[in-house]
Amino acid sequence: MKLETITFECPFCCVSLKHELPEYTDNDEIIRFSDGFTTYPGQSFFSKLVQCPVCNEVFLIDSIEDHQPCRNDNPCTETMEPAFDRYFEFLKNSALTPEQDLMIRLEIWHLGNHHPDRNSELLNDYDSKEKWIEHLDYLETLLKETNPDELLFKAELNRYLGRFTRSLELLDKYQGDVPAKFIKTIRKKISKGNTEVFEI
Numbered sequence: 001m002k003l004e005t006i007t008f009e010c011p012f013c014c015v016s017l018k019h020e021l022p023e024y025t026d027n028d029e030i031i032r033f034s035d036g037f038t039t040y041p042g043q044s045f046f047s048k049l050v051q052c053p054v055c056n057e058v059f060l061i062d063s064i065e066d067h068q069p070c071r072n073d074n075p076c077t078e079t080m081e082p083a084f085d086r087y088f089e090f091l092k093n094s095a096l097t098p099e100q101d102l103m104i105r106l107e108i109w110h111l112g113n114h115h116p117d118r119n120s121e122l123l124n125d126y127d128s129k130e131k132w133i134e135h136l137d138y139l140e141t142l143l144k145e146t147n148p149d150e151l152l153f154k155a156e157l158n159r160y161l162g163r164f165t166r167s168l169e170l171l172d173k174y175q176g177d178v179p180a181k182f183i184k185t186i187r188k189k190i191s192k193g194n195t196e197v198f199e200i
């Protein structure tokens with residue numbers, strides 16, 4: 001996996017920003033986790049939500065259409081990763097499509113499981129952890145049983161929250177095409193009372 005640096009204007013204060021994006025090739029070996037998080041060997045967490053350090057506004061990196069490769073003669077300010085609270089604020093204030101809303105909510109779940117800084121924030125800060133769990137409860141209600149991917153996330157979220165009976169009920173309804181071995185592993189984890197997210 002290579003990193004590509006893009007430059008663009010902040011959609012709020014118009015300052016020149018630069019941001020690193022991963023560039024994948026077919027040879028990159030993808031690593032998948034049971035909560036839907038995917039990564040590559042040696043890759044850090046790439047958030048879809050980024051912050052401008054000049055005006056402090058946050059926005060989705062996918063919403064930036066007009067960007068150019070970074071030029072050496074163009075001094076740009078590097079984007080920041082938003083803190084946990086900014087994700088929740090962003091969900092409240094933006095006119096997001098249902099798909100974007102769900103994507104950000106899934107990312108908040110993944111932040112707690114896979115982002116080293118956010119994970120330690122959750123372990124050490126009672127209020128953040130409380131907010132995160134509250135968020136997971138709400139995310140569970142949004143995930144639809146009619147969509148096989150969402151049903152699987154829903155089952156995994158219930159296992160993660162220790163609701164094993166509900167998780168099994170959902171798994172019984174699953175008719176998607178993930179390997180049977182994966183479903184079997186989830187069932188095994190449930191029988192052992194294991195709530196941890198695992199690498200597939």
Ligand SMILES: [Zn+2]
Nearest residue numbers: 010013052055
């Ligand atoms: Zn800005």
